[in-house]
Every structure is written in structure tokens, then in C-alpha cells.
Amino acid sequence: MSNTTDETLAFTPKFDEHGLIGAVIQDGTDNAVLMFAYMNAEALAATQRTGFIHFWSRSRQKLWMKGETSGETFKVEDIKVDCDQDCLLIRVTPQSMGNACHTGRRSCFYRSLNGKALTFT
Amino acid sequence: MSNTTDETLAFTPKFDEHGLIGAVIQDGTDNAVLMFAYMNAEALAATQRTGFIHFWSRSRQKLWMKGETSGETFKVEDIKVDCDQDCLLIRVTPQSMGNACHTGRRSCFYRSLNGKALTFT
Numbered sequence: 574m575s576n577t578t579d580e581t582l583a584f585t586p587k588f589d590e591h592g593l594i595g596a597v598i599q600d601g602t603d604n605a606v607l608m609f610a611y612m613n614a615e616a617l618a619a620t621q622r623t624g625f626i627h628f629w630s631r632s633r634q635k636l637w638m639k640g641e642t643s644g645e646t647f648k649v650e651d652i653k654v655d656c657d658q659d660c661l662l663i664r665v666t667p668q669s670m671g672n673a674c675h676t677g678r679r680s681c682f683y684r685s686l687n688g689k690a691l692t693f694t
Numbered sequence: 695m696s697n698t699t700d701e702t703l704a705f706t707p708k709f710d711e712h713g714l715i716g717a718v719i720q721d722g723t724d725n726a727v728l729m730f731a732y733m734n735a736e737a738l739a740a741t742q743r744t745g746f747i748h749f750w751s752r753s754r755q756k757l758w759m760k761g762e763t764s765g766e767t768f769k770v771e772d773i774k775v776d777c778d779q780d781c782l783l784i785r786v787t788p789q790s791m792g793n794a795c796h797t798g799r800r801s802c803f804y805r806s807l808n809g810k811a812l813t814f815t
Contacts, residue, residue: 604725609781655802660730681776
């Protein structure tokens with residue numbers, strides 16, 4: 574049923590052609606999905622080293638800590654990797670209001686798709 | 695605080711250079727994150743039309759319904775899009791055992807990263 578990537582305990586993340594891997598950020602207090610963003614190897618290492626979520630900004634080409642300006646930092650509880658090691662799921666505990674989205678909302682997923690249009694939820 | 699992509703109710707998904715958009719699949723019964731995979735416009739349309747999760751297989755270059763061989767299908771409850779419209783969050787209700795992973799596990803995220811190695815969770 575499995576191949577080595579599926580069942581190995583060696584961490585061999587599949588970074589894409591831009592050196593990035595996607596990370597789903599989930600609130601450990603109630604399992605809400607807060608956001609999805611990309612890490613490079615440096616951002617993942619900083620996240621592990623500091624215990625706080627870091628990302629790689631493609632537009633600014635810069636490592637940044639989530640919340641470094643807003644104060645909305647997220648403490649890492651657990652980092653999981655999926656079966657083919659091309660996506661991370663990181664459970665976090667919010668350290669401030671818990672608003673992960675740059676719009677000030679808790680979650681970046683605040684619109685639902687109905688047919689061809691969106692509705693706020 | 696916002697730009698048009700953030701606040702519009704027009705659905706303008708940002709497919710990547712391969713015509714794909716990532717989709718986080720979340721179990722609506724307990725908010726567990728089951729998997730992350732990619733949809734193209736055709737897979738998203740089929741998901742909306744049928745009410746069941748469809749993906750685009752990059753390796754087989756083929757549209758497929760999740761569970762079409764395993765029987766583990768997932769009924770769509772809600773499709774959300776994130777602030778910059780480059781990721782979907784789809785809440786589902788499992789129709790069989792609820793094992794989303796091709797390894798037979800419920801979730802694809804069954805290994806935690808501790809230092810440089812993984813542990814089964």
C-alpha cells in the first residue's frame with residue numbers, strides 16, 4: 574500500500590521549483606483553518622528554531638515572522654507533513670487576538686463560493 | 695486595509711502557471727484537516743456540479759472523483775476561498791469510512807516533525 578515517501582520517518586520535504594512548500598495553519602484550540610501560505614527551507618528552520626510561524630515573502634523576497642508588525646503571532650504546537658511530503662499542517666496557539674488574516678479577520682477563508690459568486694460568511 | 699481581491703464578491707481564482715489552485719479538505723464533522731491537493735478549473739466545476747470532491751491528477755493528466763476507486767467519497771458542504779483567492783478550503787462530509795489518504799489513513803497528515811525526523815502520530 575505504500576512507498577518510501579509515504580512511510581519513512583525521514584523528513585524529505587518536496588519543495589517546489591521555487592523552493593517553497595505550502596503550509597496550512599490551523600488553530601489548535603478549535604481546529605479552525607486560519608490561512609495557507611508558503612515556507613522555504615529557511616522559513617521552516619526559523620519556525621522550528623523560534624517556535625513561532627515564519628514565512629517566506631515571494632513579493633519581498635524576505636523571511637518574516639507572522640505578526641512581526643501586527644503583533645498577531647502564532648506559537649507552534651505541532652508540525653505535520655502529508656503522505657507525499659509536499660504540504661505541511663501546522664497547529665498553532667494564537668498569542669494575541671488570533672486574527673491571522675492581513676484584513677484583520679481571524680481566518681483568510683471568510684468568503685464562500687455559491688455558484689459563480691462569493692458571499693461573506 | 696483592503697484591495698479588490700480581498701473584498702470583492704466576484705470569484706476570481708488565481709490558478710498557478712500550471713492552471714491549478716490548492717484545496718484544503720476539512721472534515722465538517724470535527725474540523726480535522728484531511729488532505730491538500732490541487733484542482734484545475736475543470737475539477738472545481740465538477741466538484742460544484744456534482745457536490746463531490748474532484749481533483750486534477752497531474753501525473754495522469756486526468757480529472758478524477760475522490761474515492762472513485764476506493765469508495766471513499768466526500769460530499770461538499772461549503773467551498774471557501776482565501777483573501778488573495780489562491781487557495782480553497784472545502785468542508786466535506788465523508789460518505790464511507792472517511793479515510794481520505796491513499797494509505798488508508800483518515801488524514802494524509804499522520805506524521806509530526808520533531809527536529810529533523812518524523813514520528814507517526
